[in-house]
Amino acid sequence: MGEKDLLPEDFIGILDRYELQALHIEPYKMVYRVEGRDGFFALKEIKFPEDEFCYIYGAMEHLAAHGFSAINRTIPTRDGYPYALWKGKRYALSRWIGGREADYSRRGDLKTAARTLAALHQASEGYFPPPWEGRIKWGTWQSSMEDKMNQLLDFKHGVRRIKRKSNFDLIFLSSVDYYISECIKALELLDKSAYDQINQKEAARQFFCHHDFAHHNVIIDEQGQGYVIDFDYCISDLRCHDLGSLMLRVLKRSGWDQNQALLALKYYRQVRKVSSKERDVLQSFLRFPQDFWQVAFACYVEQNQSEERLLRKLQTWVLDKPLREKGLHKLAKLI
Known part of the structure; x- marks a missing residue:
């Protein structure tokens, strides 16, 4: 059995759009946690119109370009797009940010x-x-x-x-x-x-x-x-x-x-x-x-x-x- 056989078919189609060797995927809150050969990633369905997503993507890229890299920056597809299109839906991939949620009482x-x-x-x-x-x-x-x-x-x-x-x-x-x-x-x-x-x-x-x-x-x-x-x-x-x-x-x-x-x-x-x-x-x-x-x-x-x-x-x-x-x-x- 190959590694891709461990992934649901739809996710194979999505993740094939990326330079990523995916091994496993599981739901986590509002995203999917993807395990790859070189680390973990977050896959998220984009539910905004394309133009509106461009505002969000552009804002994050602006931060990264101006010295604020502490974000889950979107990873481009093999073709350089900020999202993967699969069966009429758009998905964005980013590096998984390891750590714990902040506790504002601390x-x-x-x-x-x-x-x-x-x-x-x-x-x-x-x-x-x-x-x-x-x-x-x-x-x-x-x-x-x-x-x-x-x-x-x-x-x-x-x-x-x-x-x-x-x-x-x-x-x-x-x-x-x-x-x-x-x-x-x-x-x-x-x-x-x-x-x-x-x-x-x-x-x-x-x-x-x-x-x-x-x-x-x-x-x-x-x-x-x-x-x-x-x-x-x-x-x-x-x-x-x-x-x-x-x-x-x-x-x-x-x-x-x-x-x-x-x-x-x-x-x-x-x-x-x-x-x-x-x-x-x-x-x-x-x-x-x-x-x-x-x-x-x-x-x-x-x-x-x-x-x-x-x-x-x-x-x-x-x-x-x-x-x-x-x-x-x-x-x-x-x-």
Whole structure:
């Protein structure tokens, strides 16, 4: 029996597009882990339109060309294409990044993650992407916040008209007014900040964001080096978007301990300076109740998750409300 006989037929067709002697393949989370004669690789189906994938591929290549190589860079096919086409589907191959997922509750991991993010942002400068409107987010924070606030208002009015309300509906109604008021506060903070000025400067210098800097997308190897994977959601936007997202993840993981968020900011600033004007913009980002809107949107629009799971998420936000308020209030004085 030959080595290729150990691989499913479809994967033989895909992997034959590469200079790769594959021995074994198995599913791993959202990708396939490929064992080859010269190491391990990740194979992933591309579910974006080709033009949109070009934005993602181009962003990663830009980082690599500007000194940031700590990414799962796409390996070209034998013909030099960034993806393999097989039976109408596209697949991307990259080196497997060995290590463990970051744990943002561990100070050392948080330091590595924050410093790695700042280095990524520095290297992102000057990326002029292929046009893909959905990825270009310059100057959109206000309209995005307003749209989501208005959706919460629409959900509220719609749920009130329901005669037989679910547990989700009742809990949502008990907290929606508070979170609408948080939307208003976030918009007021944004209006008082230098958002337009910062946006204009960063757009001119063409930075971009990873846009999904979750702990599982930061891999730390045995030497303590941080790597960033999964650029599927990268966008052209303020670097504060990523930084604020990291700080929020740390806040939620720590029970809204403002000191942990300040650590993330401190470590990030060891690599890239964050001006006082940027910190004002961060205040708006941190205040906006993105997760509350997200769980409501998932329930009332997307409707692709179980009610039990969504209810757990919603209950978390309701229970965390006092801690969230206290943590953000303290953070606003210290940031």
